[in-house]
Amino acid sequence: MKNSTTAIVILAAGASARFGSPKQNLMHNGQTLLQHAIKNALCLSDSVIVVLGANYDAIAHTVLNQPVTILHNQNWPLGMASSISMAVKEAGAAYPGITAILFLLCDQPFADAELLGQLTDTAKNSDKGIVASAYNHTLGVPALFKQAYFAHLLRLKGEEGAKKLLMQHADDVARVAFPQGSTDIDTRIDWEKFNQK
Template sequence: MITGIILASGFSTRMNKDKLMMKLGNEFIIEFVLKNAVNSKLDDLILIYRNNDITKLSLNPEIRLVYNGEAYHGQSESIKVGILNAQENSDYLFLLGDQPFVFSSIIDRIIDEYNIDKGKIIVPYYMGQRGNPVIIPNEYRNELLSLSGDEGARKIIHKYKDIIKRVKFDNSIYNLDIDNINDYERAKEFLYNFNNEESR
């Protein structure tokens, strides 16, 4: 079983407003992420949130919402909250709430690669750059629960380099995190071009 844990309780300090609730086309950024996750092969899905506006969206009933009241401790707190609300025997796939172009096909390929090599830590690389989402097996549960601050799962990935399986993708835009206004403009441009391609 693989649980998708969407980390969506940050403070958007570089954007100066909640970036997840900014519109990209006709939808909020977080809605792209949720749709991609729901349409993937994930067995379970947990959204870790801080802003109550997210709960007002028309969310798929498959998504379990968990409030993170300790978000100020950094991304590690979202990870821990997600793990504690997942089934104990589950493996974990971590999605970022500000990455709208991690399409369901990308998530599915990462899951497929994990099913081929269970026990490996699965890490995608986009044009040679390490990115998200990653899958971390259940056997590292206690180590994930011991994380602190804003380090996220990087500590685990660095520690266990010998068991990482790299999955390569040929477009770096899939790994775009919308952290600032330049990222946002780049995302809008990509979506515009993408939609024009789809309509041809």
């Protein structure tokens, strides 16, 4: 059953500078990494927002047929906080009744629908305001923030991401184990290693 009160935001505005080309368009099992993330998100919610920025024209056409809201963050060089702020504002305006926002990246290929379901289920059954993925002895995305944290998300600046809030409010975070969260695609070497698994 889909979650009608949680919006899912896929942050995909980065320039993939370390990779050298838009990693959102990397093909795996017949889909781009961004299409894969969208597919998993749509398994959980009909309220899905994709934030694009750098390489917008090269990426947007690959997902225009998807039932998602696509945002073009032209301020992406200012840092991830600009994408988070844009998405939070859009979620509030476009999806009345939303009480939580789940953020994920398209370069964590193992962040599948099962994991997203564990995060939303944990949120339902916990009085904690944040639910985060736990890997490499730390907390990170995918991460879910309940409504009490929307204002905090809007106040993030520059390169600050959700990680800052996870650290500041560690006592209000429920954890979901995600051992494969350490696999993300930042460089060509990362991509080669992933494809060898």
